Amino acid sequence: CASWGIVDPRQLGWLDPPSPAAISEAKARLQAIGALADDGRITAHGKALAAIPLPVPLAHMLLDAARAGEAEMAGRLAVLLTEPGLGGRGVDVEARLGRWRGQRNERSEGAWRLARRLATVGEKLAAEAGETGPRSIGGWIATAWPDRVARQRAGQRGEYLSVGGRAYRIDPVDPLAGSEWLAIADAQGHAAGVRILAAAPIGQAEVERLFADRIVAHSASSYDSANDRVDHRRERRLGAIALTSGQAGRSENAEGDVAVRMAAVRARGLGLIGWGAAAQALRQRASFAGLDGLSTGALADSLEIWLEPLLADCRGLRDIGDRRLTDALMATLDWSARQLLEKHAPADYTTPAGSRHLIDYGADGGPTVSVRVQELFGLARHPVIGDPPVPLVLALTSPAHRPIQTTRDLVSFWSGSWHDVAREMRGRYPKHSWPDDPANARPTLITKAAQARRDAQ
Structure with missing residues (x-):
């Protein structure tokens, strides 16, 4: 479309119009290899690519290789990647190239002749040598598909993340699965199930040399919840891949740390x-x-x-x-x-004895207060809280703060099971008061003897 002067393909009368996302991705890929300018118009390089009878990524690779004096090799690679089964069906492109060299049959010979013709086309269109240097097979594949350069995920053999952010996978038993970096020429599938069909290894040094202008260095901060701290890191990234990452010094800007923590909570x-x-x-x-x-x-x-x-x-x-x-x-x-x-919802409950006890509003049975039973003597009505009112759950304890009874109806407790409880408690805590009529008894915080001495004063 750009060759025809159409900057926006949506201007054409398509029977099945491409989606805006597809158009956007196509433009981004063409701009990444210099085929389109920022305004969407075709460049001189793009015109040269359009004249080569190959898919655009391979045409770009061929021109770059021609400028580096490697047009013959790029022509063979382009033919291999467009002829299914040529050199076998393994994933390793380098191995397939080696097997193709040893094949002597009509199809193989015809493919060699096609590769030479493509090399000639590339050399004519390249016109003059450029600054491009020699590259590995993986390096030339990366030239064709820069977004498919992928790095193996740490500790996950056969699982790769590409520069473009897509996840790829290869059978863990495949020899290529041991490569830290791969340049992927062909893949099949969607989302997390994208399977690598053709690729070649490439070293990180070559990746960084090829894409030096796309590598971005920046500092990143994140909240580490396990250690309750803000981590400051320096990273060098190529697209979605972190090339290097290291701890940076603690930020001198405290406000920056606050912003990171706030973002984590949000x-x-x-x-x-x-x-x-x-x-x-x-x-x-x-x-x-x-x-x-x-x-x-x-x-x-x-x-x-x-x-x-x-x-x-x-x-x-x-x-x-x-x-x-x-x-x-x-x-x-x-x-x-x-x-x-x-x-x-008062924070605490004041007993008839004048003592105050925190109310537990998170208790399973509802708002609950734990209190020694002697402090409630003289209480003839069960305490309530809230609107509408609900009974305050009383967790009654002995003078030693051991559980005696839990009740939502103190009046019934006084007139019912209290007598059995009091009979048992008198034997365990004889120094404390256990009256027969607690609803009309005096509340107390001390023993009978201490109360008598206080009354005598």
């Missing part, structure tokens, strides 16, 4: 944060009270307000500190929300 969730007991308890209280301000969704939407200021002077997401995190969460609630929180 992408992977609030679970990365070191939630202490107090901060978790506050969120559970808010949930019980029906306040959405401390829900996962609300906090995720307001990270810049409550989390970002905390990260400026701490080493990691798990290094914030429970008290600071709790204060920051509380600060997100306005006055009316705080009043509602204290009214419907």
